[in-house]
Amino acid sequence: MSAEIDFYELLEVERGADDATLKTAYRKLAMKFHPDKNPGCSESENRFKQINAAYECLKDPQKRAAYDRYGHAAFQQGGPGGFQGGGEGFSDIGDIFETIFGNAFGGGQRQARRGADLRYDMEIGLDEAFHGKSATIEIEVAAGCEPCAGSGATPGTGTRRCTMCGGHGKVRAQQGFFMVERTCPTCHGRGEVIEKPCRACGGEGRVDQPQTLDVQIPAGVDTGTRIRLSGKGEAGPFGAPPGDLYIFIHVKRHPVFERDGTTLLTRVPISFTTAALGGSIEIPGLDGTRHEIAIPAGIQSGKQLRQRGAGMPVLQGRGRGDMVMEIQVETPTRLTARQKELLRELQATETGEECPQSRGFFDRLKDAWTDLTE
Template identity: 50%
Template sequence: MANRDYYEVLGVEKSADAKEIKKAYRRLAMKFHPDRNPGDAKAEEQFKEATEAYDVLADDQKRSAYDQFGHAGVSGQGGGYGGQGANFSDIFGDVFGDIFGGAGGGGARSRANRGSDLRYTLDLDLEDAVRGKTVKIKIPSQKECGECDGSGAEKGSKVEECETCHGAGQVRMQQGFFSIQQTCPRCRGKGKMVKNPCRRCHGSGIVEEDKTLSVKVPPGVDTGDRIRLAGEGEMGANGGTPGDLYVQIAVKEHPLFARDGQNLYCEVPISFADAALGGELEVPTLDGRVKLKIPPETQTGRLFRLRGKGVAPVRGGAAGDLLCRVVLETPVNLSKKQKELMKEFQSSMEAGGKQAPKRESWFQGVKSFFDSTKFS
């Protein structure tokens, strides 16, 4: 192999630090690796050359000798692809270990994993959502099996080391040149095996049972709001911390009120006489009944605002309003006498012509439309 300058081979300055040297070798190794260039002798030669350069420059003692005496300073100890120094697999594993789990044996056991978060939908009446309430809920949960103390093994038997991974929880797979670690398929990363499983938990070390939780619902919650109960989610694996339980609020439809943020809306039917002559109506609120004054000549659809009779926000602040929309109700099932009175009233209205300005204005608009439009 030609003795090219090692810094030139890796394409770095002589002042390059270990991180830069490692990065440069990683780039060249991936580019010229034989598995990526099958049958390419030139690429293989460049790969060997880069590996030899990295073997020297990545070692502080070898690099110092090389900087002082050149190739003569590392003659006989240059590692390279076929040298007497570091084994090539060790060199490559050192650079790519963070991707493939390291070049050494054993591997780490499965880490403790945090349990998954769970969700529970809590249906609430509008009154409870507005005022707040403490609610008891029952949810399925997991806990350590009391029969085997979570080991998964029947009493009197032992948990044994996995014969496949020898307790490591991981196995190494060789794929061509690359060495890859993966979870042991036999013990699923636990590093241990249960030959005589517990009859209660069937070897899992975990049993399921329902548990009752007390949920404090703050005043003012609305559909979509969530209450977090820390540590009440799924159990963590391998001793990991449990997840959280999120209680999601769903407010039921109310027969009288509709909610829009802080405000409540209510439809109030009124008679023709009350709308025309005015009067006082009793309307519901979440705090009880209140009087609503209807002025004379009130039109259907008019909104009346009752301030402070809405909902106080869950995060604090003044309560919203209750908006009452009056709807004129047409009388039904009229008696003969009532019909006669209505006809008499209708005749008097047509004679006057000033009691229905909107109707008169509408008819004038219709007349103007037909007068100005030509129909084919």
């Protein structure tokens, strides 16, 4: 590619364009100049290769930073990185250690670059978190190219040894007192280059396509639970292993229950007569069971009653947590004349012993006032 052609101009984007803008521009131009759409046109084929090279550089943060600073000289022999063997300047102290200590730090070995991991956020209800569920999701993911079986090469063609690195996948250069080894910028560490790139994937060995996946959500999940689907992430380039898909769970608020781990919390309003005389109430659990709760006579607002084993299931374990009910005594606001009459009769019989907390408070208040006035 001619050094005078600016990568940003090739992709028709501003220099500050974000990753999404770069990707959109690349897809649009790649489709426009794809050899299949321009059969026999060498100019379109050359432009298609230039666009691919520009995008390969700009989508990589390190390469883009080097290009923004030095332009094409960043990837040429004798460029600012100081390489005489054709390559990029080192950007990581690990490159130096890799050369000095060899295989102890992974040096000298070509490894396939694994595909990227993906994240999917799923919102479910509390009842679904209680029972678990089967769900079907749809995602767009870079999958292995079928025509070339992920190799990146046109079917019937192959690869040849990279002349830049001699098939080693790495290039070396003197950097001060050190001999620095770095991934070959031409073959990207593969040690070989594709003779004729696959037209379907542009030589990358993968294409974006929608996928439908069945997911099993276990009982007991909570907000923040992460479910890993091995090998369901993006396909690696040139047939490398795929990454993983991580599903992050978000549990929606429930109209009755709040959750604290495996404990279900709810606030239960009761009438003041039930609070005074005692009784029972029924609370339906998330499992569909109706739990009868005994209300002891004289219960106060804020008192908590616990129903063992009526809470959330233990994730990937046995048993269930508890259901905790916080009692709230409700003062009546709509009384009939007869009800008011009965309450006045009750009030007339009160001695103060019925409500020891109230009597104790006012006794303490009276003593404190007396101390202040003496």
